Amino acid sequence: MIDLQRLRTARGVDLTAWPPRYDPAYLPSDKEEYWLPELECAGEAERNEIVFGKLTNQIRYAWERSPFYRRRWQEAGVSPDTLKSLDDLARFPVIQKAEMRVAQETNPPFGDLLCIEAEEISRIHGTSGTTGRPVVFGIGRDDWDRVANAHARIMWAAGIRPHDRIIICSFFSLYVGSWGALIGGERIRAAMFPFGAGIAGQTARAVEWALTVRPTAFYGTPSYALRFAEVARDEGVNPRDFGLRILFFSGEPGAGIPSTKRLIEETFGGACIDMGSMAEMTPWMTNGECRQRTGMHLWQDIVYAEVCDPDTYKPVPFGREGTPVYTHLERTSQPMIRLASNDRTRWINAPCPCGRTYPRLPDGIYGRYDDVFIIRGKNLYPSAIEDALRGVEGFGGEFQVVISRQDSMDELLIRAEYIPAENAEGSIDVLRTTMGEKIRARLGLRPILELVPQGTLPRTEFKARRVIDDRDVYRTSVVRTK
Numbered sequence: 001m002i003d004l005q006r007l008r009t010a011r012g013v014d015l016t017a018w019p020p021r022y023d024p025a026y027l028p029s030d031k032e033e034y035w036l037p038e039l040e041c042a043g044e045a046e047r048n049e050i051v052f053g054k055l056t057n058q059i060r061y062a063w064e065r066s067p068f069y070r071r072r073w074q075e076a077g078v079s080p081d082t083l084k085s086l087d088d089l090a091r092f093p094v095i096q097k098a099e100m101r102v103a104q105e106t107n108p109p110f111g112d113l114l115c116i117e118a119e120e121i122s123r124i125h126g127t128s129g130t131t132g133r134p135v136v137f138g139i140g141r142d143d144w145d146r147v148a149n150a151h152a153r154i155m156w157a158a159g160i161r162p163h164d165r166i167i168i169c170s171f172f173s174l175y176v177g178s179w180g181a182l183i184g185g186e187r188i189r190a191a192m193f194p195f196g197a198g199i200a201g202q203t204a205r206a207v208e209w210a211l212t213v214r215p216t217a218f219y220g221t222p223s224y225a226l227r228f229a230e231v232a233r234d235e236g237v238n239p240r241d242f243g244l245r246i247l248f249f250s251g252e253p254g255a256g257i258p259s260t261k262r263l264i265e266e267t268f269g270g271a272c273i274d275m276g277s278m279a280e281m282t283p284w285m286t287n288g289e290c291r292q293r294t295g296m297h298l299w300q301d302i303v304y305a306e307v308c309d310p311d312t313y314k315p316v317p318f319g320r321e322g323t324p325v326y327t328h329l330e331r332t333s334q335p336m337i338r339l340a341s342n343d344r345t346r347w348i349n350a351p352c353p354c355g356r357t358y359p360r361l362p363d364g365i366y367g368r369y370d371d372v373f374i375i376r377g378k379n380l381y382p383s384a385i386e387d388a389l390r391g392v393e394g395f396g397g398e399f400q401v402v403i404s405r406q407d408s409m410d411e412l413l414i415r416a417e418y419i420p421a422e423n424a425e426g427s428i429d430v431l432r433t434t435m436g437e438k439i440r441a442r443l444g445l446r447p448i449l450e451l452v453p454q455g456t457l458p459r460t461e462f463k464a465r466r467v468i469d470d471r472d473v474y475r476t477s478v479v480r481t482k
Helices: 004-011 044-065 067-076 086-091 097-106 141-157 176-188 202-213 222-234 258-268 382-390 427-443 471-481
Strands: 121-126 136-140 165-168 191-193 217-220 246-249 271-274 296-298 303-308 321-328 337-340 373-375 378-380 395-406 409-418 448-453 467-469
Touching: 044 067, 044 086, 044 321, 044 337, 086 303, 121 141, 121 176, 136 141, 141 176, 165 176, 165 202, 176 191, 202 222, 217 222, 222 246, 222 258, 258 271, 258 382, 373 395, 373 409, 378 382, 382 395, 382 409, 382 427, 409 427, 427 448
Parallel strands: 165 191, 165 217, 217 246, 246 271, 395 467, 409 448
Antiparallel strands: 121 136, 303 321, 321 337, 373 378, 395 409
16 A cells, blocks of 8 residues: 555655645655655556546546536436446546537637636646647646646656756747646756747757757757757757757657657767657646656556547557547646547556556557558558658658549658768669668558658658648549549
8 A cells, every 4th residue: 555644744745635735845866766656666556546536536526617527427427426446437438629629619718628717727728729729728826836746757757857957949839848848847946948949040049059058958849859950960060969868759759759769869869758648638748758768658646548449438458559548637727537639559567677667658659540541441650651761771851741642543652851962873763762662561552752852841840740632632623524
């Protein structure tokens, strides 16, 4: 049994209250591997008692304060009394982003998910709205403090310490990722350098500042880290000269793709740490690797994750692939209970060398079920193409996937960069053959390959968008000729 008294006296954590109370003065010594070893290294059954207690309180709280959840659960024939064990959570319906948008359109701006008075909101964030109406997050002050504490725990597991200096190269805007990294680092008492991103010429300035300030850790997206390295080289700087020992990422699958992780580590000479669930699920770091880098731990005592069948939303056994479904355990302002991510992953429950006993996502989040594109009956994901290309020597760093249709047949064009200095005219054909064989082995089909010089394709300072589907152009032209 977990010693709650010791947690309270030695760690400043009161788990007898809900939501839990965390002492903001608590900090482990630099040499300690764990922030809360009593929880992180506990047996699954012991920790699940804590998880179930939090879950029971969270569900009753939402039932009492959120018309949205009461309505949805009554329609599904469940209530707080339904929850007799953790397994019973699967009887509760999942919620989708589309439902949240409808709720917020009906009751703007926060919808009827909000469980605190509007006057108690401390932070307002939201989604970008690139795939639909933006979803608004209202976060209370106490929740924001708990997010900082949770992120500090997970960043500590990644190896971040108070002596670190962290450069944040990502947008400071509605996007909550940058803010989450900032407050987690501040809670650890690291020196935070919120440089930002998105302004013309800012990457070159980031290179200059990084050489001056000498950060030891970097936060951003994997795509932007590689862009940062590319600009550094253009300025005559070896990316290893920055002295970064830890690079931690969210926002896209790259840090969990083996070849991309390896490239980042070889480029910078630091550890590449994969993190991130969903903005709605902040503290979003609760899918987060430790410094052993054996896949993302699911920090189940902060946000409870189930990996589920994407059709039934019932949990799948360990070792199987599915989609994460997330439930807050400590949220008073706008709790998400069984939020479907539609991401694609696989989970296991094998030991990690770090000693933590959480389930893990050994391959990270490697795509979305709605990112899949079907070519000649095969389900293909951009992350598989990225992994194949980054394993080819001479690849220039960026690629683009163009799906079209010729004579009612789907065609896959991959436009890939090559490094001109390493590929003389005669060797480009060899490189094209090598790339084609790697992609065919990974995807099971042979695409059309178009090689372009390094620097031809657009770069990003945020999430990479690499797939262009032109099949609608073909469909439209067919309709018009009928």
